[in-house]
Amino acid sequence: xxxxxxxxxxxxxxxxxxxAGSAVGLGNFLRFPGQAAxxxxxxxxxxxxxxxxxxxxxxxxxxWTMGRYGGRKGFHSAPAIMGVxxxxxxxxxxxxxxxxxxxxxxxxxxxxxxxCLGYFFKYLTGGIGVDPNAPMNTQATQASSFWQSFTGQxxxxxxxSAGHGGVLVFxxxxxxxxxxxxxxxxxxGIETFCKWAxxxxxxxxxxxxxxxxxxxxxxxxPDQNVGTGLAYMWNPDFSKLGDSKTWLxxxxxxxxxxxxxxxxxxxxxxxxxxxxxxxxxxLTASATNELFxxxxxxxxxxxxxxxxxGATGIIGQGTFGLGxxxxxxxxAQMPGGNLIGALWFFMLFLAAITSSLSMLQPTxxxxxxxxxxxxxxxxxxVASVAVAGSGYCLWFTGGTVGWGTIDDWVxxxxxxxxxxxxxxxxxxxxxxxxxxxxxxxxxxxxIPAFMGFVLKFVAPAYLLTSIVLFAKDxxxxxxxxAFVPGHRGADGxxxxxxxxxxxxxxxxxxxxxxxxxxxxxxxxxxxxxxDVDGERPPDETEPATGAGR
Amino acid sequence: MRRHETATGLRAAIGATRRGxxxxxxxxxxxxxxxxxxxxxxxxxAAVPAKAQELSGAGIAFMTLSLLFVWGxxxxxxxxxxxxxxxxxxxxxxxx
Numbered sequence: 001x002x003x004x005x006x007x008x009x010x011x012x013x014x015x016x017x018x019x020a021g022s023a024v025g026l027g028n029f030l031r032f033p034g035q036a037a038x039x040x041x042x043x044x045x046x047x048x049x050x051x052x053x054x055x056x057x058x059x060x061x062x063x064w065t066m067g068r069y070g071g072r073k074g075f076h077s078a079p080a081i082m083g084v085x086x087x088x089x090x091x092x093x094x095x096x097x098x099x100x101x102x103x104x105x106x107x108x109x110x111x112x113x114x115x116c117l118g119y120f121f122k123y124l125t126g127g128i129g130v131d132p133n134a135p136m137n138t139q140a141t142q143a144s145s146f147w148q149s150f151t152g153q154x155x156x157x158x159x160x161s162a163g164h165g166g167v168l169v170f171x172x173x174x175x176x177x178x179x180x181x182x183x184x185x186x187x188x189g190i191e192t193f194c195k196w197a198x199x200x201x202x203x204x205x206x207x208x209x210x211x212x213x214x215x216x217x218x219x220x221x222p223d224q225n226v227g228t229g230l231a232y233m234w235n236p237d238f239s240k241l242g243d244s245k246t247w248l249x250x251x252x253x254x255x256x257x258x259x260x261x262x263x264x265x266x267x268x269x270x271x272x273x274x275x276x277x278x279x280x281x282x283l284t285a286s287a288t289n290e291l292f293x294x295x296x297x298x299x300x301x302x303x304x305x306x307x308x309x310g311a312t313g314i315i316g317q318g319t320f321g322l323g324x325x326x327x328x329x330x331x332a333q334m335p336g337g338n339l340i341g342a343l344w345f346f347m348l349f350l351a352a353i354t355s356s357l358s359m360l361q362p363t364x365x366x367x368x369x370x371x372x373x374x375x376x377x378x379x380x381x382v383a384s385v386a387v388a389g390s391g392y393c394l395w396f397t398g399g400t401v402g403w404g405t406i407d408d409w410v411x412x413x414x415x416x417x418x419x420x421x422x423x424x425x426x427x428x429x430x431x432x433x434x435x436x437x438x439x440x441x442x443x444x445x446x447i448p449a450f451m452g453f454v455l456k457f458v459a460p461a462y463l464l465t466s467i468v469l470f471a472k473d474x475x476x477x478x479x480x481x482a483f484v485p486g487h488r489g490a491d492g493x494x495x496x497x498x499x500x501x502x503x504x505x506x507x508x509x510x511x512x513x514x515x516x517x518x519x520x521x522x523x524x525x526x527x528x529x530x531d532v533d534g535e536r537p538p539d540e541t542e543p544a545t546g547a548g549r
Numbered sequence: 550m551r552r553h554e555t556a557t558g559l560r561a562a563i564g565a566t567r568r569g570x571x572x573x574x575x576x577x578x579x580x581x582x583x584x585x586x587x588x589x590x591x592x593x594x595a596a597v598p599a600k601a602q603e604l605s606g607a608g609i610a611f612m613t614l615s616l617l618f619v620w621g622x623x624x625x626x627x628x629x630x631x632x633x634x635x636x637x638x639x640x641x642x643x644x645x
Contacts, residue, residue, distance in 0.1 A: 013630060042611025049618070227604050235608035277633075284626035291623040294615050444633060 007076075007186045007365075007375075008271045014191035016281050019268050020288035021194040021354030023259040024201070026112065028293040029348065030323040033302040035253050037233055037314065040240030045294075047241070047250035056254040057286050058451045059419060059459055062426040063260060064278035065439040067269025069430075072538040074530055076270040077366035078263045079518045084534035086425035092522070092532070096514045097418045098263030099366045102359035103514075104410040104507055105262075107389035108403030109359060110178060113352035114171040115151055115324065116345050121170070123331070123342035130332035136309065143328040151324075152397035156499065159394055171394065175387065177353065182360045183379040186271055190357050197350045198288070204347040205296040211340055212304045224310055229303030232311060248466065256412075257293055258286055259358070261419025267362040275442030283445075292351075301327070308333040323348070360386065366514070370521030385510075392506055396499045401481075405503035408478050413470060420463035427456040430534075 009015040036044045070081030078098025082091040122128045128146045130139050150167055152158035159168060181189040217225035240246045259265060269278060301322060305314050308330045317326050331341035360382055367378040396402025426435050432452040439447055480487035482500030489495035525532045604612075 016630065042608050042615075045611055045615050049615075228602065230612065231602050231604040231608055234612040235602060235605050236611050280626065280629060284623075284630050287619070287623040287626045290619045294619045295623075298615070444629060 008273075010187040010191055012276065012281065014187065014195055015268060015272060015276075016284045016288070017194040017198045018186075018190050018354075018358065019259070019265060019281070019285040021198055021351075022262075022264050022268070022358030023257060023285065023289040023355075024198075024292045025351050025355040026116075026323065026348060027253075027257055027319065028289065028351065029297040029301055031319040032253055032257065032293045032297045033233060033300075034314070034317070034319060034322055035249055036298060037302050039246045039249050040237045041232070042234045043236035043238050043241055044246065044250060047247045048254065051247075051251040051254040052258075052286070052290065054454055055251055055459055055462060056258045056260060057283060058447075058454050059260045059423055060258055060265060060282045060286055061279060061439055061447060061451070062423060062435065062455055063265040064269045064282040065435055066422065066426055066430070067266040068272045068274070068276065068278050069438055069538065070266070071270035071272060072274055073534070075369065075525075076267055077369045077521075078266050078362060079366065079514075080369060080521065080525065080532065081266055081270060082422070082425060083522075083532055086421075086429045087534045089522075089533075091421065091425050091429065093515060093518060094418070094421045096511065096518055097414055097421075098266060099362055099514050100263075100507070100511055101261075101410055101414055101418060102263050102361075103363045103385070104389065104406050104510060106356055106359040106363075106386055108393040108406055108411075109352065109356050110174055110386070110390050111151075111171060111393050111403065112320075113349060113356055114167055114174040116349035116352055117174055118150060118167050118170040119324070119328075120342055120345040120349055123338050123345060127332065127338050127341065128328055130328055132332045132337075136313075136329070139329045139332060140309075140313070140325065143332075144325050146328070147324040151400075152394075153400060154398065156396050156398040156402070159397060168394070171390070174353070174356075175390065178356050178360060179379065179383045179386070181357055182364060182382070183375070185375065186361070190361060193357065194354050197354050201292070201347050201350045201354075202296075204343050204350075205292065205300070208340060208344055208347070209296060209300050211334075211336070212300050215304070215307055215334065218307055221310065224307050226303060226307065229306035230299075232306045232314070233298060233302040248469070251462065251466070255419065256415065258289055259355075261415040261417075261422065263362045263418065264358045266422075267365055268358070270365075277443050279439055279443040279445055279447055304330050304334075366517065366521075370517040370524070372524055389506065389510070392503075396502065398499070399497070401497045401499045402503055405478070405482060405500040406507060408474070409504065410507055413467075413475070416463055416466050416470065420460060420467060423455055423459045423463065427460065432456045 009018075036048070066081055066085045070076070070084050073081075073084050075081050075084060077095075079092050079095035082095030082098065083089065085091065086094070119128065128143065128150075130142045130146075132139070134142070148154060149164065152164060152167070158164050181193050183189065184192075213226055215226055217223075255261065265282075272278065272281075302314060305322065305326045309326060313326050313329070314322065327344065328341070331337035331344070334340055363382050363385075364375070364378050367373065367381050368375065371378075373381075393403040393406070426432070430438075432455055435455070436447055436449075436452055477489065478500075481489070481495050481497060482504050485496050486494060487496040522532055531538075
């Protein structure tokens with residue numbers, strides 16, 4: 001059996017920045033401000049911080065604790081760790097979702113990441129062709145046309161036709177960078193990169209923030225200035241607090257933003273040592289994410305867009321529309337806009353690559369563990385699967401249906417499902433008291449006792465409610481769009497597209513592969529004498545070598 | 550025997566008190582949520598959309614408090630992390 005070099009973090013700061021890097025992504029700068037502005041402005045921060053303190057941070061602590069505990073048992077992959085914590089094969093196979101999510105999300109995320117690199121390059125070399133002297137509508141059309149052409153949204157296979165292949169170069173470069181850093185390993189690759197990239201992102205974000213806050217008022221519309229831009233983002237609309245959707249949106253934003261239920265934290269924490277502090281580390285990683293989201297994301301995107309385009313340029317744009325339609329028009333108007341645009345998209349690229357690296361690592365760990373192969377061989381397998389899956393997303397770009405379907409089902413719905421099973425495994429199978437005791441080992445600070453109640457009752461109830469409401473509202477429509485010819489959306493238009501079905505078949509194939517690998521792994525782990533069902537205390541019986549050896 | 554019964558009774562009483570306390574906490578949370586929702590719904594009827602306006606006092610307050618919270622929490626956390634050396638575990642993984 002191949003001998004793999006033992007992986008691990010080089011420093012405590014390194015693992016914190018790696019987890020924070022995983023959490024800080026495009027959503028911090030593009031999704032959060034849109035959500036806040038649409039759901040009550042400043043008033044949105046009430047449910048938002050409630051969700052952070054009562055859901056995000058506690059569930060994060062549970063994941064950190066489960067991960068480190070699984071690592072002490074010699075495991076680093078979500079299926080194996082969930083099997084140990086949940087004490088049996090049911091949770092082991094549920095844990096497959098913890099590999100499925102990062103892998104499938106990586107398929108399209110690396111594509112979006114390559115847009116950021118491409119836009120960065122375009123701004124360095126003169127912009128994307130938005131004429132600042134043209135009427136505002138024309139500028140918006142120019143930005144939108146460039147984005148649609150650059151990302152091949154016109155039809156499937158467009159990126160492989162003549163004159164549209166620019167993004168493929170950036171995709172290849174992005175893919176190569178990701179695979180290189182993951183191949184280098186946790187400490188030399190991911191940790192080293194994050195220790196450089198996170199401070200760089202903070203410095204760039206601070207620079208862009210200062211530029212935005214010192215922008216002059218719009219000459220044609222003097223009422224559109226920094227003050228009214230901030231007002232659009234922050235003036236509270238308390239009426240929104242009476243709407244349950246606001247509370248769900250706030251919890252959803254916290255959830256997706258912190259990377260909980262993603263299968264990443266549990267993997268990263270499994271490389272920590274027994275007395276490494278998971279409580280303070282988890283809190284610090286969450287705090288870093290919040291700094292980028294509220295401190296930078298909340299102050300830059302919406303105010304800048306409002307000054308140049310007013311509320312009409314923001315409403316209904318969505319995450320990617322705001323980033324790739326609206327902001328290019330803003331940069332065209334802004335003095336020194338090309339430089340600020342280049343910095344902005346480079347920062348988004350850094351945010352995206354620190355996240356995408358974290359999506360490959362759980363699969364790497366799983367392949368190594370299940371097959372007992374070396375990191376080199378695991379890299380080759382993971383790279384092949386990643387290129388194939390991402391290649392699918394590159395081909396089926398028409399109307400973003402191909403990767404959009406994966407995002408809906410895997411990147412949105414399954415995250416909540418995995419988080420639910422994780423808190424049930426932690427709170428009900430492992431035991432809250434035992435879990436908190438385990439978390440406190442080596443901890444500088446104690447988790448407040450009421451968090452046990454939150455983890456056992458509040459979080460599962462909230463997540464189950466979300467799953468039910470979410471499934472009721474979306475799954476039928478999603479299924480119809482993918483598999484029911486002639487299916488009509490809420491607007492009465494036919495929205496059936498077979499590509500959605502292909503995407504779900506792709507996800508199903510990957511799921512079956514991961515389940516088979518888990519079965520192979522279980523046989524290996526049992527043969528190696530590892531405690532796959534978490535029946536023994538970790539300190540007395542486990543061999544020093546891990547499952548991947 | 551009597552001492553044992555007393556202890557058992559005490560434990561049962563403490564358990565009941567804890568259960569009662571949990572119920573009280575749950576009731577308080579539920580009431581607070583209901584009250585918040587009711588107040589917000591009441592305000593909703595008279596609310597005016599606060600878009601395209603100057604930054605209001607409440608807007609400044611929410612923005613300042615939010616920024617203070619996230620910056621303060623991040624700085625406090627990093628100060629603690631950087632001022633405390635990592636605990637090194639001399640033994641191999643899986644050993645005490």
